[in-house]
Amino acid sequence: MTEFSNKQIITGNTLLSGEAVFLSGDDTFGPDLFNAQIFTDDVSANHALSQCIERSDEIISPYLVSVDVQNSVIRPQELREQIRTAGPSNYFHGKQTEIR
């Protein structure tokens, strides 16, 4: 049985390129999911999100994503976010091509 999880990360798209990016612990946005900062309670997650909304000169449409973390691998819970972090399923395009 999976443990009840309340883990969340923050994602958005960069203004200039549109690329999907994630907020990391050093307060920058980057393309790598594995660097994403994990929030374990709603209060701090929402607080961080409201700060990201202020950063509209850099990031557009930021939002919270619920994730599972196993062996420090982050995996979004919803299919939509899984596709977003991997790339489309019809072509080998997007993030899946860059996974190192």
Place this chain on the structure above:
Amino acid sequence: MYQYTNFDRQFIAARNTQFRQQVARRIDGSLTEEEFRPLRLMNGVYLQLHAYMLRVAIPYGTLSSAQMRQLAIIADKWDKGYGHFTTRQNIQFNWPRLIDVPDILDALAEVDLHAIQTSGNTIRNITSDHFAGATSDEVEDPRIISEIIRQWSTDHPEFQFLPRKFKIAVTGCATDRAVIKAHDIGLQATRRDGVIGYQVFVGGGLGRTPVIGKLLCDFLPKQDLLPYLESILSVYNTSGRRDNKYKARIKILVNALGIDNFRDQVEARFSSIRKTFASPDGSFIDNITSQFSPPDFTDRSVSPFEESYQTNPMFKQWVDRNTAQHKHEDYRIVTVSLKEPGQTPGDATSEQMQVLADLAESFSFDELRISHEQNIVLPHVHKADLPLLYNTLKKHRLATANIGLISDIIACPGMDYCSLATARSIPVAKEISTHFDENNMEQDTGEVKIKVSGCINACGHHHVAHIGVLGLNRAGVENYQITLGGDATENTAIGDRAGPGFSQSEVVPAIERILGTYHKLRHDAEESFINTYKRVGITPFKSALYPAAKQSR
């Protein structure tokens, strides 16, 4: 086809300069994101799941070879080597960067293309019959008024911030290949006492509330077209709902007022708006009209065609399936399928675009069309050229002989690209096409229109499919609801919901049961799926789809 004037070119150039500045002003803070968003949308730039998307207009579906080549070049230079042709006769590029968009727009302008009003709460790209100017039963080439409406609606000062998007479709004949009654306004050319005018339908649409357009005016004289359209938009702009975006389309207003009341309002406004139009400059309209005059068809022997047709069964099958009668008996209208089984419906690689451009230049008077069924049409091909055309298409995997068949599926981008999706569409379309192709069931089943949407917005036209598939999210899992009996022709009908949805792996078996039922019930191979359905109704299909439910009741 319409040749841009200096006016058109100057307009686009000015508009592109404005957009370049808007991007810069967004970056320097002169524009907030809330302000910039509608401005980028009215220039065709969306934000999707992975990246921005640029939607380029292909007005009424007509493209020249040079334009198609430029699309291929853009796909290579700024995207990932392909483009997605949509049900709205647009092409979408899925991976552009915002900072590159001004350059892409300039590249489009080099060939008289643009992305203006392909999104936003404004009058969108005008769509039309992809057989326009080639089909025999036409009252008038619908592209003439489509072009006039394109010009009238472009940057119209009153209608850039409507309550919601607004779609206009035009057909030049009684046969409807443009699904006009699923549009906010549908126009059909018609003749009365020898004079050409238009039937006007209003308030059609798909989305979460599918509605078939209602007859607003039985005969609109040509000279009243623009003031009348302006009156409809004027009423909509002031009275359409703005408090709830799901109730903001004109169909909701028309239903709330009732068509007669709505008509009264339009006519009241028409009586004053008509006076704000000077009588149109005849030579201006004549000039547009003359640009759509038919090409110079040649008289040549069709014997190379006859020979291949008799001897090559694959060629014959392709001709029978993918070509349609042309108004000139020595010519055919060729539909090039972008639906090779297992591929993404509507996608074309840059190489395929280049090949199609070359073929259009050699064999179709330099013209291509994009159909709302996400295929490409070469409108005027001499029969003698068909064998060579076919062989070239085949080399580039463009000769799939499946137009109108099971695998000729319309599919929206769905959750693989679209941020509004509740489920994927593309994998489902691929599975269906691959499965029935391998089963060899297609040719014997004949015409069946399958259309897949990845959410209730219905971009994949599932409501008007013979078999519609709507992807939903049930407790975090993709679930597909099936509708039956929709019709996208002049007998427009919204499909009936068959019952509870299916998981992704159950979709193909479900469609197999539907088609099995059709094979059992049809009088003979001449009775198509939709006609059989109309005769027997939904019940036998329901019991085939839900056998257990039937027993337990």
Place this chain on the structure above:
Amino acid sequence: MSIIVTDNGFSIDDREGSTCSPEALPPSSESQTVCLQSEDDPSVLADSLDRLTLIKVNFSSFSDGRGFTIARQLRSMGYKGRLRATGYIISDQYTMIRRSGFCEVEISNELAERQPQHQWMFRADWQQNDYQRRLGRINFNY
């Protein structure tokens, strides 16, 4: 204090006195200024157009385009006086504003700072590149 934008650039609002809603318009009096909201029907002013010297049409948001049609309706009803767009309008809409029949826009100081005069002037060539006019749609320029 707010800023008025015309084809000549920014200026300070020169209007003194009060503005009323169409319902509050006294039955007959000397010249008056009236302000319409997006939901108002301009035809209520049909009988008073002659004595109005300024009609304002308020935009509660730049993304609500009703005011453009209201201006057009006032012009086609024969109003030839001053017509001003007020509220939330951005410089990118200046062309639409002018072509719909407005003479001027009233903007807040905050917006004037964020979108300074040159950004509005960039759109002052609104008589250029006008598809509708080519098709016979008359512009009412006062």
